[in-house]
Amino acid sequence: MGLFPHKIDFFEIFDKALANLLKASTILVDLMKNYEDIEKKTKAIYDCEHEGDILTHEIMKELNKTFLTPIDREDIHALAARIDDVLDLIWSGTDRMSVYMITKPTVAAISISEDLLLTAEMLQKALNSLRAKQYSHVQEYCIEINRLENRIDRKFRDALGTLVNETNDPIFIIKWKDVYQHLEDASDKCEDIANILEAIVLKNA
């Protein structure tokens, strides 16, 4: 640590990280709704995941060099790690579709992806509100993210029910259960991000 502590705008990096997540979620919805140019779209999501890795690494590196941070270091660390998790899960979920040679997305997969995109939009709004110190807005967006997570959870369980009770092709079930699980896990990690943002607000209120 030098005489002049290193300064860094974490909000700016998180801004980039969430814009990147929004981009990946947008491509995910497009992939699900228009299941063509699959390789190109999956590659574009992979690029987002890779960009996310670079941003996470940047955040972690700066964090370890910075003495004073605008928000608690463990919160910065957790935020960066969770955003990275969401991107990983979106990427590997779509990758599974290629690996399993899936020929057509299910109605549930499209619908869950659309809710993931809405969630990513809310996360971006929540972060912007945190930056602007509009704490009550952060809380409202976080409540909305929780609501979306519950909705995705219900869609996931209904989709499992449909799979298991209306399909008698076990390999089809195995494939889709795996893809759904990735999307549901991505949604869970988004809720974790909302919880961290809410905790930051409470500490600063």
Next chain:
Amino acid sequence: MGLFPHKIDFFEIFDKALANLLKASTILVDLMKNYEDIEKKTKAIYDCEHEGDILTHEIMKELNKTFLTPIDREDIHALAARIDDVLDLIWSGTDRMSVYMITKPTVAAISISEDLLLTAEMLQKALNSLRAKQYSHVQEYCIEINRLENRIDRKFRDALGTLVNETNDPIFIIKWKDVYQHLEDASDKCEDIANILEAIVLKNA
């Protein structure tokens, strides 16, 4: 933070949280052993899960407002999060049984649920001992919880073996593997709670 720091009895909230977990585990055993009024019992577990969400939120909110805590804040945070996880897993495990239209619990599911109930009882005793500063008792209960977790783990793997080697209905295997996994994960999270309690004891010894 005002002039008079906010005071809160975390033990009291954790007491409620563990009583709630014990209630959910009791209903779980009843559901497994007497597989009737399924909808009503599953709904009762859902209510516990929801009550748990409220308690967790309360703990997190108080934690962020409180400067001095009887035990380390990260331990309070981790305890609350893990108790919440156990309830989520018990709830979603039983929910899967409805989603998959399971008609009859297996012997293994009953047996694992009974051990989960025993674990919940031990957790409550361990917390009470911690509150009473009877640290050696906490450690004894935690050893017992570890023992129960190992037993559940063995029952889980034996149940998987039975499923995979004695059933030739892959969809039946997929359904039960998923339900068992939820119960096993709940047991793992109980062990995490015991580990946190043990660490608190060591720090205060």
Next chain:
Amino acid sequence: MGLFPHKIDFFEIFDKALANLLKASTILVDLMKNYEDIEKKTKAIYDCEHEGDILTHEIMKELNKTFLTPIDREDIHALAARIDDVLDLIWSGTDRMSVYMITKPTVAAISISEDLLLTAEMLQKALNSLRAKQYSHVQEYCIEINRLENRIDRKFRDALGTLVNETNDPIFIIKWKDVYQHLEDASDKCEDIANILEAIVLKNA
């Protein structure tokens, strides 16, 4: 805390923990490549897992008694927990092979195990370099571990593709998907360890 704060060499315990992980990984490769004396080899991995439990417990106990630590306590805690996770996953992965009465490892399982062994070797080198304060070497080994994790990830997804698209025995798929998942998760936890080591270096640079 007495007058003379308790002193403990954490590096020495981590040294033992990683030697133990290396031993387990070596037996894993031997088990996969020479699938005979299965019970004996699986038992030997179990013994490593058990030895790991004892070492983790020792680290956690010392950590809670020690005031001054050479590296941040949360890093020591996370390192110990993650090494324990890897051993648990290697053990339960091989245990699943017995439970599922698997008669012959797949080419992918052998290949992933070999990469896990390479990863364990790199982890040991990274820790030794950290102890010797050769920080640039730590970073190089961590990059190598990340590279290995990516390779295992690709092998895992290719193995899933082979399973699902070239096998029409769903129960075979269920068994191997589960075993592969354990090995892949072990690899993920190794990457977590590398990330912690990298963070320690950044904080000390």
